[in-house]
Amino acid sequence: MPNLYFESNSLESVVRAKQTLYLAFFMATISLAQEQQALTIEELAATLPGVEAQDIFVSPVPGMYEVAVGPQVAYVSDDGRYFIQGDLYDLDSNQNLTEQRRSQARTQVIEDINPNSMIVFSPAPEEVKHTVTVFTDIDCGYCRQLHREMDQVNALGIAVRYVSYPRTGPDTDSWDKADRVWCAADRKTAFTEATLAGKVPEELCNTTPVASHYDFGHLAGVRGTPTILTDGGVQLGGYLPPQELFSQLEALVGQPQ
Incomplete structure (x- = not known):
């Protein structure tokens, strides 16, 4: 489990x-x-x-x-x-069989998200063994722990694609932080500083993907953060330590999803 x-x-x-x-x-x-x-x-x-x-x-x-x-x-x-x-x-x-059907639905959700709207932390392309999509909240403690270990995750050949899911919903502080991070010219740096150090960019733009990400989270059945999904729509967690995340991904290789 x-x-x-x-x-x-x-x-x-x-x-x-x-x-x-x-x-x-x-x-x-x-x-x-x-x-x-x-x-x-x-x-x-x-x-x-x-x-x-x-x-x-x-x-x-x-x-x-x-x-x-x-x-x-x-x-x-x-x-x-x-x-x-x-x-x-x-x-x-x-x-x-029911979980297989759920995975199919989540896969479709992942495929419908514009990849350019995600914040991606990845090893070199030739070193990528697995890719996961993570619904995250800047104010989530377990999300913070996952991102703190991102170097270890990437070293294992795992690429992480972040999608915003402020759990408190629209018109809240967490949502505002997400908007500001996704507005930044350097989203990766802004995300890391906001998540690990609480340093949020001051600039706010007119349009961000946060609202659409949030809707996609609902369609995927997200109930908390982080929610980690494989490309095949399998939900792995919840926060997982890097080695356990890698082990679960490896165990899925060749398995029906």
Whole structure:
């Protein structure tokens, strides 16, 4: 199990709110299903507010559909009557099928983020063995610890791409700091000084990627910082010491994600 050292959002996560909302919709609509006839994906989607046909898949379990809205995954019987929320395991292959679906959703989120909007700390290109995307908060203690060890992380061949996720949300001090860092001409230096020394740039520009990063964090199901994601959408943490981070990345090589 990954070592989940992260600092949680002090506000109620939008992801949790969405999950609760979808659950309420599911339970309200599923209770209306009276006939025990299998529904098509299109028919089932019509009964689930906020869900489109493209969000529904045939699950490995006979008689069940998989419903995936971002990284939130649930299962509904093909007659629309029963709703199951939880992880689905294939005991023959010892794989968490639900987590695989979540990883696919996170991968899409990562691919949608403009790489030029990230702050990247990386070894030389020929030395990169792994790349992770990290949702970070300048005022997060575990984020500070991770960045303090960045030289060790890079020495292991790990490139880190930072995406801003001020846990306190818009119009807060943490958000303002992130805006100022991402406004800086030298973002890497500004990020390091703000994170490790509390020295925040004075200049503030009109447009930064912080708001879009924050939205991407919600879509990825981020609930605290740092959140470390592989290119394959696997969530490793939480803060991890450099060697443990490397070991977990190495263990994923060749594994289905």
